[in-house]
Each structure stands twice: as C-alpha cells, then as structure tokens.
Amino acid sequence: MKHERALVCALSLALAVPLVALSQGTASAATDYQAEDALISQGAVATNHTGYSGSGFVDYTNVKGSYVEFTADAAAAGPASLTLRYANGTSTDRPMDLSVNGTVVASAVSFPATADWNTWASRTVNVTLKAGSNKIRATATTAAGGPNLDRVSLGTPSDTQAPTRPGRPSCSDIGEDRLTLSWGASTDDVKVTAYDLYEHGNKLGEAPGDTTSKTLTGLTPNTTYDLTVIARDAAGNTSPASPVVDCTTKPGSDTTPPTAPGTFQAAGVTANTVDLSWGAASDNRAVTAYDVRSDSTVYKTVQGTSTTLTGLACNSPYTLNVVARDAAGNVSPPSNTVSFTTKACATDGGVPSSVTTLSPGWTIPWGTYWMPDGKTALVTERDDFRVWKVTKDGTRTQVGTVPNAVTTNGEGGLLGVAVDPKWETNHYVYFMHTAAEGNRVVRMTYDGTRLSDYKVLLQGIKKNRYHNGGRLAFGPDGYLYVSTGEAQTPDLAQDKNSLNGKILRMTTDGKPAPGNPFGNYVYSLGHRNPQGLAFDRSGRLWEAEFGNSSKDELNLIKPGANYGWPTCEGNCNVAGMTNPKATWNVNEASPSGIAIVRNVVYMASLRGERLWRIPINGDSESVGTPTAYYVGTYGRLRTVTKVPGADQLWLSTTNCDNNGGAADGSDKIFRVTIS
Incomplete structure (x- = not known):
C-alpha cells in the first residue's frame, strides 16, 4: 500500500462548552473522526487487521513525512483534548508531530509498540483550536512512517491544573524512630488524591488526599528531618512544595556499641x-x-x-x-x-594521594567547567547567581552574573556551566538555571573578562524545590548534554515528550541534536535527578543519579535507553529498563558531579560526605568495587572536575546549602592529586 490518496472531508466540530467551563474540567462528549475519511498523504486505507472502528484505518507509507490531516470547524476558540487511536505491531516506536493550523503543538509524540497490529491503544495531547476551520495533522517523523491510525477524538481537555500549595507543616508525637507530620490542606479544581511527603527531596511516604497528617516510622534517633509536602491530583499534576519544617527525633535509648570484631x-x-x-x-x-x-x-x-x-x-x-x-x-x-x-599493574588506575585547599571563601559553588585552553575554569555559585574565573593556582575573579535566575529554597538556582569547544571563534558559554517559569538552558558571550548577551536556548523544563538536575557537558560529538530532574513529578521521567527526568542532547543554537533517538531533545529517559555527567576515553557517557529511599546509581548512558524511574530504583528485572553499573545506599552517596581520570570514575557525594572511586574494567561496560575517600572529612561534596593536562581533580563543597547549614563563605574548592 505504497500509493498516495487525497480525500478531503470537511468535518464539523461543535465545541459548545464555553472556555471557562473547559478550564474548570467540565465534561463533554468526545467527537470521533475516522482516519479513512481524512486527507491522506503517502498512506492508504486498509482493512487487513481487526478491531478498528468505521470502515477501515490508515496504513502510513514507511517514509518520513507521511501524514493524515483532519479538518474541524470549532464553534468557539478554546482548548480541546486530541486522542489518537492507533496500532503498532512492530518493536520500534513510530513518533509523529502533531500540528494545528500548520504549527507543531507536540513534536515527536511517542507511539510505541502495541502487542500486535490487531491491538489498539490511545495517545492523548491537549491542543488549542481557533474559532472556525482548523487543520489537524499527524505527521511521521522517522523513515518507519507512522503507526496504523484508526481515528481521532476531540473533546474536553484533560485536567492540567495543579493543586494549590499545602499549608505549613508541623510535627507532633516525636519519638526515637517516628513522628507525626501535619499540614494545611491543598485545594484542586477536581480533587486532591494524595500528598507526597519528602525529606530533602527523598520521598518518605504518602497520605490520602482527604487527610492532612501522617505518622512517619523507621526514622533514625537524634536526627533532624527537613520535611515538605506536595499535593497530587488524579491526572498526576503536582503542587509547589509546602513550606519547610525541621523536626528532630529524640535521642536513642541504645548507647551500647558492639564488641570489636574477631581476628582480621x-x-x-x-x-x-x-x-x-x-x-x-x-x-x-x-x-x-x-x-x-x-x-x-x-x-x-x-x-x-x-x-x-x-x-x-x-x-x-x-x-x-x-x-x-x-x-x-x-x-x-x-x-x-x-x-x-598490591602487585604491579598497567597504566589504568591510581588513587587520591594528596588533597590541599585550592580556594576558600565560596558559597554553594555548583558548576565547574574548564576553558578549552586548560588555563582557567568557570565556576558558578548557585544561590547568588555569580560566575567566577578561577586560575590553576586558585586565584578567582568575578566575570558576571546570570540574569533571570531565581532560587527554589532547595536545589534550584544557577546550576551547570559548559564552555563551547569552539570558544576561540564564537566565545559562547552555556548555563542551566531556574527561572520564574521553570528551568532554562541559556547561552552568553564571554570575552575572557566578562559575560554578556544573555539568550534563552531552551525553556519548558519544569522546576520544583528539589529534583532540578542541572549538569551540562559537551560530548566528543560537539553537542551539549543536559541533565534534568523530574521536578518531584515521577511520571514525567517516563514521558518521552517531557523534558524532565531526562538526559537531553542539543545543538549550540538550541535545537534537538541530529540523530536523537525520538526525534526531539530526549537522549535517554527514566531519570529521577541526574547531576553527574562525564565522558570516558572511548567517548561513552557516564551519569550519576540521586535515588529516592533505596539506591543511588552510576549509569552508562546509551541513546534511547530507559533507566527505570519511577518503576525501578537501582537494579530491577522489568523488560525495557536498563540497570545501573553500580549502586549505593542513599545515606552513603546522594551523588552529584563525576569526573574520570585514568579510566576511574570519581563521584562526589552530598549526604554521604565522601568521594567515591569506581574503576572501569578496561573498556568493558562493567566497573570494579567502589571505594570511599575523605568520609565525613570535608562535608557535602558537590562537584568533581578533572584538571586538564594533569592527573588531578578539583573537588568543591556545598556545606552552605540548606542541608549543610554552614555560614556563607564556608565552602571550599580542593585540589586532589591522583597517583
């Protein structure tokens, strides 16, 4: 069925529900339109499978650009839900661009495999229609063409309004290993279905939407917990995080230590x-x-x-x-x-042999990136949005601030920095920061002395108090890799059309990089809060990721791979999910930056307050046993960066953040020698 057919059918659509009612979630019946009655370009009407509605379905020609276009007359302008019923009997995703009146409103929407060609599934997106005639087109974005398309349905848009922020929490009935957390109720246009309870971004539990308290158990004695509450509705919309409450459990009654172990x-x-x-x-x-x-x-x-x-x-x-x-x-x-x-061995390896203070007096230094000449590095400070030039001897000079940056009273602010590999000719530097509407990737010009010419390259990355990701790195291919958190909305990590919970890959002018697996910005998915990115000597990308309550992860990133969150945390046996190469208990790591020296991954840990050393086994995809250095010596370790031309690392702390509580100016950058 590789011929073209053009049949135009003017379809009438009566959106009699007024705009205000739609925004409040008022229900209206969906109107169905059969694909075989629409305009078809590079496809054909077929009946060789079962389970379709109407008189047939559209079999897309296996070429990029094949499409089906519907014409709808809307009585009034306003939002609508667009649901496409499809089948995909292959093992390969068949993404499509969805456009309204010539404008793409959802790019590379995923249409994954169904069980077979006789099994139909649905994909829904929200669109906005104008009064009068509208052209709605579904266009294949890969050489595989689109899926088999049975029909589209237009109706009331799905619930997109998030609940309000929960009221300030408080603690009562505090014991050694438990406490009761209470909070002010949220409201929602439909209904609050659940409250998620977080401690420093780690989910401790949840409560039904009709309750405003929860007893938390299994806590550690004599420990301060920084607690927030997030409301959630049935559609998965999440509220901003509540105000914070700090609650300290009572000292434990067990003060007797174990006896010394026997002969070692x-x-x-x-x-x-x-x-x-x-x-x-x-x-x-x-x-x-x-x-x-x-x-x-x-x-x-x-x-x-x-x-x-x-x-x-x-x-x-x-x-x-x-x-x-x-x-x-x-x-x-x-x-x-x-x-x-130990016995003698080859050139891979080395261990930290000395550590010295390179530069004191910092307040939450977050991102570090070396200039291509290897003589100076740029360092960002998260909460005051300043950018510094730092020489190899630790001398620092402020070169500017990043405009439009805001904090989240948690993990947002001015985050990662990366320098264009072609800086000598274009003088571009890239930042990720939190803004009023969400997280952004931006570009500025740097002449070696100051920053200027702020330009937004990518918006639409949702933010929250925690889980904002933020690391930037240029790959050997010259494209910019960006880590994004799931903004405390776990389902976003599995949505291929969301920018959150992903590793993104983009060009230096802000477009999706050619060859990305889904035809959009997404390079890999299923991430919770990735913050460490580093390329090894073979050009492979390694990534460090915060777990929730069970396991932190070190992953080897491959294009199109799904790293499991929220289905999996650490290793699991779910088909289609990629297991990490190493895992840690969350109290031993909570990793942020990583760097690779002599085929060894070094991973900075925040909650774990240590530097992990993880050797890669040659050029294989496995690693050796991780080893911890400086445990509890320097506090919360945020970023680790290889020094160009030397077996050295720069290692920075963020003890001044909300979790560390140290006074401003207490953070440091250390120089670590590997030998």
Missing part, C-alpha cells in the same frame, strides 16, 4: 584485589553492618564476616581494620590491623 585476616592479594575475613562481633541488640576501613577511608560496608575488595590501586600499600555497627549508629572498637601491598 588478608589473603589472595593481587594487583587490584584482596580477600578479607574476620570474626563476628556481638551486640546487646544486633550487629547490622561491618565497615572495612583505614583511618580515613571506608572501603566497603558488608553484612557478613568476609569480603573481597576489588578496584584497589596497583603497587600500593594498604593498612586496614574492620568495625561493627548497630541500628542506633553505635560503632565498635576496631579490630586488629592488617597490612599488605
């Missing part, structure tokens, strides 16, 4: 691994974990009494001991120490 032994030493074992400790309640460590580094946390450490530095001395911990956080005396030296 090392065996089977290789260039990168060692086998360790020890005798069990005892506790008045229960031992929950063992930490294998040196004086300043926790190498691994295990539940049993033996483990194998991998990813060690070659030809290096190690002196280790092990301690036991209980549920109350009590730590045992250390075991005996063991010392060994």
Whole structure:
C-alpha cells in the first residue's frame, strides 16, 4: 500500500462548552473522526487487521513525512483534548508531530509498540483550536512512517491544573524512630488524591488526599528531618512544595556499641584485589553492618564476616581494620590491623594521594567547567547567581552574573556551566538555571573578562524545590548534554515528550541534536535527578543519579535507553529498563558531579560526605568495587572536575546549602592529586 490518496472531508466540530467551563474540567462528549475519511498523504486505507472502528484505518507509507490531516470547524476558540487511536505491531516506536493550523503543538509524540497490529491503544495531547476551520495533522517523523491510525477524538481537555500549595507543616508525637507530620490542606479544581511527603527531596511516604497528617516510622534517633509536602491530583499534576519544617527525633535509648570484631585476616592479594575475613562481633541488640576501613577511608560496608575488595590501586600499600555497627549508629572498637601491598599493574588506575585547599571563601559553588585552553575554569555559585574565573593556582575573579535566575529554597538556582569547544571563534558559554517559569538552558558571550548577551536556548523544563538536575557537558560529538530532574513529578521521567527526568542532547543554537533517538531533545529517559555527567576515553557517557529511599546509581548512558524511574530504583528485572553499573545506599552517596581520570570514575557525594572511586574494567561496560575517600572529612561534596593536562581533580563543597547549614563563605574548592 505504497500509493498516495487525497480525500478531503470537511468535518464539523461543535465545541459548545464555553472556555471557562473547559478550564474548570467540565465534561463533554468526545467527537470521533475516522482516519479513512481524512486527507491522506503517502498512506492508504486498509482493512487487513481487526478491531478498528468505521470502515477501515490508515496504513502510513514507511517514509518520513507521511501524514493524515483532519479538518474541524470549532464553534468557539478554546482548548480541546486530541486522542489518537492507533496500532503498532512492530518493536520500534513510530513518533509523529502533531500540528494545528500548520504549527507543531507536540513534536515527536511517542507511539510505541502495541502487542500486535490487531491491538489498539490511545495517545492523548491537549491542543488549542481557533474559532472556525482548523487543520489537524499527524505527521511521521522517522523513515518507519507512522503507526496504523484508526481515528481521532476531540473533546474536553484533560485536567492540567495543579493543586494549590499545602499549608505549613508541623510535627507532633516525636519519638526515637517516628513522628507525626501535619499540614494545611491543598485545594484542586477536581480533587486532591494524595500528598507526597519528602525529606530533602527523598520521598518518605504518602497520605490520602482527604487527610492532612501522617505518622512517619523507621526514622533514625537524634536526627533532624527537613520535611515538605506536595499535593497530587488524579491526572498526576503536582503542587509547589509546602513550606519547610525541621523536626528532630529524640535521642536513642541504645548507647551500647558492639564488641570489636574477631581476628582480621588478608589473603589472595593481587594487583587490584584482596580477600578479607574476620570474626563476628556481638551486640546487646544486633550487629547490622561491618565497615572495612583505614583511618580515613571506608572501603566497603558488608553484612557478613568476609569480603573481597576489588578496584584497589596497583603497587600500593594498604593498612586496614574492620568495625561493627548497630541500628542506633553505635560503632565498635576496631579490630586488629592488617597490612599488605598490591602487585604491579598497567597504566589504568591510581588513587587520591594528596588533597590541599585550592580556594576558600565560596558559597554553594555548583558548576565547574574548564576553558578549552586548560588555563582557567568557570565556576558558578548557585544561590547568588555569580560566575567566577578561577586560575590553576586558585586565584578567582568575578566575570558576571546570570540574569533571570531565581532560587527554589532547595536545589534550584544557577546550576551547570559548559564552555563551547569552539570558544576561540564564537566565545559562547552555556548555563542551566531556574527561572520564574521553570528551568532554562541559556547561552552568553564571554570575552575572557566578562559575560554578556544573555539568550534563552531552551525553556519548558519544569522546576520544583528539589529534583532540578542541572549538569551540562559537551560530548566528543560537539553537542551539549543536559541533565534534568523530574521536578518531584515521577511520571514525567517516563514521558518521552517531557523534558524532565531526562538526559537531553542539543545543538549550540538550541535545537534537538541530529540523530536523537525520538526525534526531539530526549537522549535517554527514566531519570529521577541526574547531576553527574562525564565522558570516558572511548567517548561513552557516564551519569550519576540521586535515588529516592533505596539506591543511588552510576549509569552508562546509551541513546534511547530507559533507566527505570519511577518503576525501578537501582537494579530491577522489568523488560525495557536498563540497570545501573553500580549502586549505593542513599545515606552513603546522594551523588552529584563525576569526573574520570585514568579510566576511574570519581563521584562526589552530598549526604554521604565522601568521594567515591569506581574503576572501569578496561573498556568493558562493567566497573570494579567502589571505594570511599575523605568520609565525613570535608562535608557535602558537590562537584568533581578533572584538571586538564594533569592527573588531578578539583573537588568543591556545598556545606552552605540548606542541608549543610554552614555560614556563607564556608565552602571550599580542593585540589586532589591522583597517583
């Protein structure tokens, strides 16, 4: 069926419901229009499958640009929902652009596979019609053409109005491991169906929409919780976060630490691994974990009494001991120490060997990016929107501020920065920042001394108090990669037509990069709050991501891959979801920036207050055992960046943010040498 057919049918559409009623969610019956009665370009009417309505369906020709166009006469201007009934019996998505009167209103809308050609599914988008005649067109955007199209239906738009902000929360009935959180009720044009309860962006639980309190259990004694509430309706619209309340649980009654572990032994030493074992400790309640460590580094946390450490530095001395911990956080005396030296190995690897303060006096330095000449770097400060030039010896000079940036009293503000690889000829620098309407990717001109010429490249990235993403990086292909959070609205991460919960890939003039898997900005999806981006020596993209309550992730990013959120957190066995290469408990990481030196990923951790070292196994897609450095030494570690031309890292803190609570000017940038 590879011929063209043009049959124009003027269809009447009576949108008798006034605009005000539509915006309030008043229901009206949908009006159906059969695809076989519309204008068809590069497609044909077919009847060789079952389950269609009308007299047939449209079989798109397998070419980019084939389309079906409907003509509708609207009695009055206003919004409407457009629902397309389709079938796709292949295993490949068949995206289409949806346009109204010649303007694309939804680009590369996903039409994924159905079970077979006899199974029909629906895809709905909201559109705005003018009074009188309207042309509504569905155009294939890939060489595979569109799906089989049965009909479109026009009716009342779906609910798009978010609930109001919940009232200020408060805490009562506070115990060692629990408290009751209460808040002021939200309102919604339809109905509030649920409240999501967050602690520093991690969802602790939810409550029904007709309640305004919830008892939270499983908390840690003598710990301050920074709590907010977000309302949600049945359509998935989420409110702004409520005001914050800080509540501290009571001190724990268990103050007895475990006994010291038994004899600690090392065996089977290789260039990168060692086998360790020890005798069990005892506790008045229960031992929950063992930490294998040196004086300043926790190498691994295990539940049993033996483990194998991998990813060690070659030809290096190690002196280790092990301690036991209980549920109350009590730590045992250390075991005996063991010392060994790993065998010689090849050029990959290295470990942090020294750390010095490069530049003090910062307030939430967030993004760091080196100029192409490798002599200076640009550093952003999140909450005051300043941009600094920093030399290799730590001298800094302010070069400007980014206009239109706002904070969210959480994780929004001036975030990532990236310098055009062709800066010598175009002098462009790119920023991601929070603005009044959402998050933006913008471009400014930098002459080496000051910033100017602010230009918005991409808007429409939703914001919230937390989960704004924000990292920028140029790939070896010359395109800009952007990490976006799901704005505390998890379902956005799985929506291929949303910019949130994604890795985006774009040109330097703000267009989707050629070859993107879905024909829009989206490069990968299923992300919760990605903040670390780094390319390895093979040009592959690695990404670090905040988990919710279970697992943080290190992912190897591939075009079109789905990394699971909110269906999966950490590893899972759901078809179509891509598992991470490494995971951590959220209290050990909460990762932000990453960098790669000598084929080793270094990952800065906020809540975990440590620098993780994760060796890549050669050029494979696997990694060795992660090792932690500087645990609790420097506080919340935000960004780690490789120094050009040296085996060194710049490592920045954000102890001045809401979670750290330090005074302004307390943050630092450190220089770490790898050897």
